Amino acid sequence: LKVLVVDDSQTIRRSAEMFLKQGGHRVVLAEDGFDALSKINDFQPDLVFCDILMPRLDGYQTCAIIKRNGRFARIPVVMLSSRDGVFDKARGRMVGAEEHLTKPFTRDQLLQAVAAHAALATQETGAH
Numbered sequence: 001l002k003v004l005v006v007d008d009s010q011t012i013r014r015s016a017e018m019f020l021k022q023g024g025h026r027v028v029l030a031e032d033g034f035d036a037l038s039k040i041n042d043f044q045p046d047l048v049f050c051d052i053l054m055p056r057l058d059g060y061q062t063c064a065i066i067k068r069n070g071r072f073a074r075i076p077v078v079m080l081s082s083r084d085g086v087f088d089k090a091r092g093r094m095v096g097a098e099e100h101l102t103k104p105f106t107r108d109q110l111l112q113a114v115a116a117h118a119a120l121a122t123q124e125t126g127a128h
Contacts (some may be wrong), residue, residue: 001025001026001045001046001047001114001117001118002026002027002028002043002044002045002046002047003020003025003026003027003028003045003046003047003048003049003073003114004027004028004029004030004039004040004043004047005017005020005027005028005029005030005044005049006029006030006031006032006033006035006036006048006049006050006051006054006062007029007031007049007050007051007054007080008031008032008051008054008055009051010031010120011028011079012051012104013029013031013102016029016049016105016110017029019107019110019111020071020110020111020114022111023107023110023111023114025079025114028045032052032055033054033056033058033059033062033065034055034056034058036048036050036056036121037062037065037066038063039058040066040072040075044072044074044075046066046075046076046094046117046118047075047076047077047078047114047117047118048051048063048066048075048076048077048078048079048102049077049080049102049110049113050062050063050077050078050079050080050097051079051081052079052080052083052088052092053081053082053083054086055077059079059080059081059092060079060091060092060095061095062096063077063092063096063097064095064096065094065098067095067112071097076098076099076117076120077097077098078097078098078101078113078117078123079097079098079099079100079101080097080101080105081100081101081102081103082102082103082104083102084100084102085123087102099113099116099117100116101104101113103113
């Protein structure tokens with residue numbers, strides 16, 4: 001799968017990239033929402049992991065822009081947050097996020113999230 005990881009923390013980006021590559025996925029990294037939007041355009045990922053708390057354009061805004069764009073609306077977005085509150089999850093769903101992963105995440109949690117969305121994507125394409 002092609003996975004885009006959006007996070008302003010280099011540590012998070014690096015560990016996500018390492019975990020995903022170990023899982024056999026292709027990874028592109030973005031450090032904020034603007035960076036992410038241009039990379040989605042070029043890379044057309046199968047899945048996006050997006051941090052919530054970022055400067056300039058936060059994760060909710062980034063997700064909302066992705067979901068409003070007809071070309072990218074079907075790309076699943078998983079929000080990354082150090083806060084695990086009900087409010088954060090609900091707000092993520094409101095902008096169209098499929099899931100919420102709490103930081104720090106483990107390699108297994110990250111790969112499980114990818115596997116779940118990979119299975120969904122195959123079902124969708126298989127259904128047509």
